[in-house]
Amino acid sequence: MEDQVHQRLSPDPDPHPRVLTIAGSDSGGGAGIQADLKTCQELGVFGMTALTAVTAQNSLGVHAIYPLPVETVEAQLIAVLDDMGASAVKTGMLLDSAIVRIVAKTLEERHIRRLVIDPVLYAKDGSALFRREATDSLKAELLPIAEIVTPNIPEACELLEIQPDTIRTIADMVEAARSLLDFGPRYVLLKGGHLTGGTNGSSESDEAVDVLVGAPASGLHEPILLRSPRIATRHTHGTGCTLAAAIAALLAQGRDVPSAAREAKRFVTAAIQASVPHGRGIGSLWHAAHRHISEPLAVEE
Numbered sequence: 001m002e003d004q005v006h007q008r009l010s011p012d013p014d015p016h017p018r019v020l021t022i023a024g025s026d027s028g029g030g031a032g033i034q035a036d037l038k039t040c041q042e043l044g045v046f047g048m049t050a051l052t053a054v055t056a057q058n059s060l061g062v063h064a065i066y067p068l069p070v071e072t073v074e075a076q077l078i079a080v081l082d083d084m085g086a087s088a089v090k091t092g093m094l095l096d097s098a099i100v101r102i103v104a105k106t107l108e109e110r111h112i113r114r115l116v117i118d119p120v121l122y123a124k125d126g127s128a129l130f131r132r133e134a135t136d137s138l139k140a141e142l143l144p145i146a147e148i149v150t151p152n153i154p155e156a157c158e159l160l161e162i163q164p165d166t167i168r169t170i171a172d173m174v175e176a177a178r179s180l181l182d183f184g185p186r187y188v189l190l191k192g193g194h195l196t197g198g199t200n201g202s203s204e205s206d207e208a209v210d211v212l213v214g215a216p217a218s219g220l221h222e223p224i225l226l227r228s229p230r231i232a233t234r235h236t237h238g239t240g241c242t243l244a245a246a247i248a249a250l251l252a253q254g255r256d257v258p259s260a261a262r263e264a265k266r267f268v269t270a271a272i273q274a275s276v277p278h279g280r281g282i283g284s285l286w287h288a289a290h291r292h293i294s295e296p297l298a299v300e301e
């Protein structure tokens with residue numbers, strides 16, 4: 001079964017791996033399209049973009065959002081996919097239902113298989129990056145065609161329509177991740193950056209644990225827990241974008257999902273370890289960290 005899964009995802013490793021990221025621009029350079037391109041470049045993959053919105057954003061938060069017309073988003077998708085093609089596609093901030101629908105339609109028509117959906121709903125300062133009216137389209141049109149969806153805990157609660165404090169333990173995370181499989185993605189990686197309680201029973205959260213589960217057809221029957229020590233920093237702007245972009249870049253290189261998720265977690269952990277305190281608020285990750293951190297924090301299963 002594992003061989004079948006591997007073959008489905010990597011019939012022939014692409015000699016020129018390319019990732020298309022469909023996301024918003026973060027003028028601060030730490031999240032969105034900017035984080036995605038830096039991640040692709042660091043992992044040796046050619047990055048291409050379809051912008052959904054321009055944000056005026058810095059370490060203190062999102063100051064303004066300028067959505068792009070849906071025709072502009074569609075034109076970028078068609079221009080890239082119908083000429084250059086993409087070995088993998090990643091989505092981030094999609095903003096509204098018109099954009100969600102055109103993205104789903106365009107990707108489905110082109111049989112994009114390595115699709116990573118980061119269901120970005122809020123920025124770290126709490127600003128909404130997604131209109132609530134679009135949640136149903138996201139669930140009905142985009143999640144069913146995803147290879148993997150990567151919500152954080154608040155996003156998982158919103159998608160599942162459960163109270164924000166319902167997910168408090170790793171067992172809760174596993175249950176929620178499994179419930180998200182009902183929307184149709186092949187895998188769910190539920191990120192634990194927002195888990196407040198300690199994973200060893202302490203009141204302080206001591207680890208950052210992400211939970212990977214797969215639908216029956218994926219061949220992954222038991223959850224995989226990706227654990228790293230929790231880094232004591234507030235400079236975590238762009239963690240989610242970076243993790244999802246790294247998964248897309250590694251899938252583009254022919255990795256299977258569990259191996260891409262493991263390696264992406266290592267990549268983001270190093271980038272958080274070396275995060276930069278630019279600005280007066282939440283600083284950003286340093287994407288080149290994996291090059292020079294000689295003793296990265298361990299990531300375990």
Ligand SMILES: Nc1ncnc2c1ncn2[C@@H]1O[C@H](COP(=O)(O)OP(=O)(O)O)[C@@H](O)[C@H]1O
Nearest residue numbers: 152191192193194208209229230231239240243
């Ligand atoms: N303080 C931290 N130390 C180590 N890893 C972290 C920390 N905060 C977040 N992470 C990791 O960063 C990734 C993004 O997680 P999360 O912060 O939950 O997502 P988002 O950026 O979408 O809110 C996950 O792999 C998570 O485990």
Ligand SMILES: Cc1ncc(COP(=O)(O)O)c(N)n1
Nearest residue numbers: 024031032123238239240241
């Ligand atoms: C344009 C844009 N896209 C996404 C995020 C989320 O960032 P994070 O990765 O920190 O959750 C952001 N702040 N801005």
